[in-house]
Amino acid sequence: MIIFSTKEVSKTYANHKALDKVSIDVEQGTVFGLLGPNGAGKTTLIRIINQITAPDEGEISFMGEKLKLEHVHQIGYLPEERGLYKKMKVGEQAIYLAELKGIKKSDAKKRLEYWFNKFDILNWWDRKVEELSKGMQQKVQFITTILHEPKLLIFDEPFSGFDPINANLLKEEILNLKDKGATVIFSTHNMESVEALCDSIALINKSRKILDGKVDEIKQRFKKNEFEIVIPRQNDIKDMLIDEVELIESSYSNQTQVSKLKIPKGLNAGLLSNILSRTDLISYKEILPSMNEIFIETVSNE
Amino acid sequence: MNKIGIIIRREYLTRVRKKSFLVMTFLGPILIASLWIIPFFLAQNSETQSKILVVDETLVETNGARTSLYLDKFKNNKELSFEYSYDIAEAQNQLTEGKYDAVLEIVKSNDMPPIKCFLFYSDNEPSLSSQEAIRSQLTNIFKDHVLTYDYGMNEADLKWFNDPKIGFYSKDIRSGKDSYKEIKTALGTISGFLIYMFIFMFGAQVMKSVSEEKTNRIVEVLVSSIKPIQLLMGKIVALAFVGLTQFVLWVLLSVVLIFGLQSFYPQTFSEPQKENITINERVISVDKFETASSASAEVNQIVQGLFSINYFLVIAMFLFYFMAGYFLYASLFGAVGALMDVDTDGQQFTLPITIPLIIAMVCFPIIINDPSGVVAFWLSIIPLTSPMIMMMRIPFGVPFWEIALSMSLMIVFILGAMWLAAKIYKTGILMYGKNITYKEIWKWFKYKN
Numbered sequence: 246m247i248i249f250s251t252k253e254v255s256k257t258y259a260n261h262k263a264l265d266k267v268s269i270d271v272e273q274g275t276v277f278g279l280l281g282p283n284g285a286g287k288t289t290l291i292r293i294i295n296q297i298t299a300p301d302e303g304e305i306s307f308m309g310e311k312l313k314l315e316h317v318h319q320i321g322y323l324p325e326e327r328g329l330y331k332k333m334k335v336g337e338q339a340i341y342l343a344e345l346k347g348i349k350k351s352d353a354k355k356r357l358e359y360w361f362n363k364f365d366i367l368n369w370w371d372r373k374v375e376e377l378s379k380g381m382q383q384k385v386q387f388i389t390t391i392l393h394e395p396k397l398l399i400f401d402e403p404f405s406g407f408d409p410i411n412a413n414l415l416k417e418e419i420l421n422l423k424d425k426g427a428t429v430i431f432s433t434h435n436m437e438s439v440e441a442l443c444d445s446i447a448l449i450n451k452s453r454k455i456l457d458g459k460v461d462e463i464k465q466r467f468k469k470n471e472f473e474i475v476i477p478r479q480n481d482i483k484d485m486l487i488d489e490v491e492l493i494e495s496s497y498s499n500q501t502q503v504s505k506l507k508i509p510k511g512l513n514a515g516l517l518s519n520i521l522s523r524t525d526l527i528s529y530k531e532i533l534p535s536m537n538e539i540f541i542e543t544v545s546n547e
Numbered sequence: 548m549n550k551i552g553i554i555i556r557r558e559y560l561t562r563v564r565k566k567s568f569l570v571m572t573f574l575g576p577i578l579i580a581s582l583w584i585i586p587f588f589l590a591q592n593s594e595t596q597s598k599i600l601v602v603d604e605t606l607v608e609t610n611g612a613r614t615s616l617y618l619d620k621f622k623n624n625k626e627l628s629f630e631y632s633y634d635i636a637e638a639q640n641q642l643t644e645g646k647y648d649a650v651l652e653i654v655k656s657n658d659m660p661p662i663k664c665f666l667f668y669s670d671n672e673p674s675l676s677s678q679e680a681i682r683s684q685l686t687n688i689f690k691d692h693v694l695t696y697d698y699g700m701n702e703a704d705l706k707w708f709n710d711p712k713i714g715f716y717s718k719d720i721r722s723g724k725d726s727y728k729e730i731k732t733a734l735g736t737i738s739g740f741l742i743y744m745f746i747f748m749f750g751a752q753v754m755k756s757v758s759e760e761k762t763n764r765i766v767e768v769l770v771s772s773i774k775p776i777q778l779l780m781g782k783i784v785a786l787a788f789v790g791l792t793q794f795v796l797w798v799l800l801s802v803v804l805i806f807g808l809q810s811f812y813p814q815t816f817s818e819p820q821k822e823n824i825t826i827n828e829r830v831i832s833v834d835k836f837e838t839a840s841s842a843s844a845e846v847n848q849i850v851q852g853l854f855s856i857n858y859f860l861v862i863a864m865f866l867f868y869f870m871a872g873y874f875l876y877a878s879l880f881g882a883v884g885a886l887m888d889v890d891t892d893g894q895q896f897t898l899p900i901t902i903p904l905i906i907a908m909v910c911f912p913i914i915i916n917d918p919s920g921v922v923a924f925w926l927s928i929i930p931l932t933s934p935m936i937m938m939m940r941i942p943f944g945v946p947f948w949e950i951a952l953s954m955s956l957m958i959v960f961i962l963g964a965m966w967l968a969a970k971i972y973k974t975g976i977l978m979y980g981k982n983i984t985y986k987e988i989w990k991w992f993k994y995k996n
């Protein structure tokens with residue numbers, strides 16, 4: 246089920262077009278990666294989803310309806326530029342932000358106690374935000390983002406500023422939320438986290454969407470029929486190649502020769518039987534492009 | 548709870564709990580008290596000597612000769628010089644011609660004391676301290692006379708002696724009305740200044756609070772929950788409540804302060820002590836009365852003056868201009884706050900807002916001098932200065948149409964300022980790390996909502 250979609254959304258600021266007919270569909274219960282270089286228009290799109298700015302053209306729907314003001318209660322937003330009131334106490338502040346999302350004070354308190362317990366930060370309740378380290382503040386802000394149990398979560402560069410341990414904790418929490426049925430829109434430059442978390446992505450460059458789809462499908466689309474073959478060292482792969490198969494590179498380790506081959510479609514079977522008839526095959530796998538490669542390739546081909 | 552309500556509650560509580568709020572709450576009454584005292588203090592040091600013409604109509608027939616009780620009895624000093632006449636019509640002519648600063652007419656009365664005094668003036672009302680000096684001398688002359696010539700004091704005389712009051716009225720010779728200019732000036736200046744202070748203090752707080760939310764980036768989270776305009780309005784309303792709270796506390800504290808002083812220094816404030824006077828004590832008694840009578844008479848004068856002012860109008864107008872001026876400027880200050888960033892302090896944007904406030908402040912003396920002049924008129928019509936200037940003029944009386952015009956223009960300007968502020972605020976708060984110029988702001992008005 247599509248929980249959120251934009252249809253040909255455009256937004257123009259005084260002298261530049263921030264978004265040009267961008268359409269995305271976000272499937273419920275998935276993590277959706279919003280990718281793109283700096284200044285591509287991601288933040289504008291995120292602000293439009295949060296109804297902070299309105300689009301000039303295009304339609305936006307959420308849970309089968311046109312996006313409207315009440316929907317902010319169903320959306321949680323963690324902006325790239327984090328911030329809390331420095332002089333306000335942690336607990337008080339979290340309750341305040343929850344109230345603004347339509348949660349009753351008593352409910353907010355109960356839920357906060359649960360999360361503070363879970364993150365083991367209950368003793369921060371009465372401390373002022375300015376007394377906490379940056380990482381600690383990030384944790385608090387993460388909790389305030391998800392406290393109202395939104396159906397749609399928007400994380401803009403959520404891992405920046407987290408140490409590896411807390412980044413991992415955060416990653417697990419995001420996956421937990423997804424398992425519970427929440428949908429996550431996730432904007433980042435960190436392609437490793439895209440690989441680890443995202444089910445689908447949209448790539449935006451120069452205000453236009455240039456690529457979207459499920460991560461697996463995109464990888465299939467971008468694969469170059471490259472394979473990695475590992476054979477024992479005493480043989481040389483060069484002797485076993487058949488026509489049209491291209492050897493890209495090969496290297497030796499103690500016992501093995503590792504080679505990267507480009508094998509045109511339909512020739513795999515022939516090549517493999519040729520190899521198997523001459524030596525042992527230790528491993529054979531297709532090399533799929535990383536999201537990083539796809540990102541760079543797509544953007545630089547623009 | 549309504550979301551604006553949530554905003555207002557937080558903004559209000561965080562401010563009221565601050566130390567600076569507590570400090571201002573205690574400093575305010577002291578500041579106000581000194582504002583009261585300084586004008587009186589300055590008035591006493593005025594260098595010019597006022598020429599007073601005494602017209603005595605309480606003639607006493609002694610051995611067929613007409614003698615006056617008060618002739619040559621007034622003492623000249625640095626402030627006042629006295630001359631004497633019997634002809635009130637002639638004296639009033641001389642006053643209009645400007646030969647004298649004031650005419651003191653003493654007439655017979657059937658009550659106790661048997662005299663009444665009218666102080667006529669034309670251009671400028673004699674200062675409160677001059678009036679007080681005249682009255683004090685008059686009372687002493689009268690008492691001397693009673694003590695010297697009338698040994699047979701009855702009970703009524705004694706009673707009056709212990710608490711001397713002489714009917715004393717100051718009148719504008721042209722309008723024939725009682726004027727009490729000093730009290731009106733004080734009332735106008737204080738209310739105008741209070742509005743100015745309130746606008747500056749709390750307007751600046753709106754600005755600071757907006758720019759803080761922008762620079763620490765929480766604003767982006769907030770506007771994903773509520774509309775920017777709700778956030779700005781919540782803030783402005785909350786600070787208005789903070790200001791009113793402070794104001795009410797000031798009034799309460801001032802009352803406590805006055806009562807406290809009274810109980811610590813009862814002799815300064817209390818009524819003159821009642822004592823039975825016998826003839827033997829008479830000389831000593833006169834000295835005592837001199838101070839006592841002047842204190843109670845001054846209070847009397849102020850009370851009379853306060854009654855001459857349309858109180859209901861002053862209070863209603865004060866509340867209107869207090870709130871209206873605040874909402875106008877708070878909106879503008881809010882917009883400026885949204886233009887500030889970590890490395891820009893927004894000086895070029897605060898200046899256009901503070902200049903009208905400062906102009907109003909600088910023009911206070913001009914307004915006092917001529918409350919219905921051209922400067923006063925225009926500055927009390929133009930909404931950026933009218934909250935202060937109109938308040939200064941109101942105790943002196945302002946034509947109804949001028950008030951109506953000023954108020955309606957004010958409301959139009961508030962709506963305009965709010966619209967302008969909403970536009971600038973909405974875009975400004977999300978504009979990070981960019982040097983914002985007037986040209987840039989102009990473009991924002993072309994954005995679609």
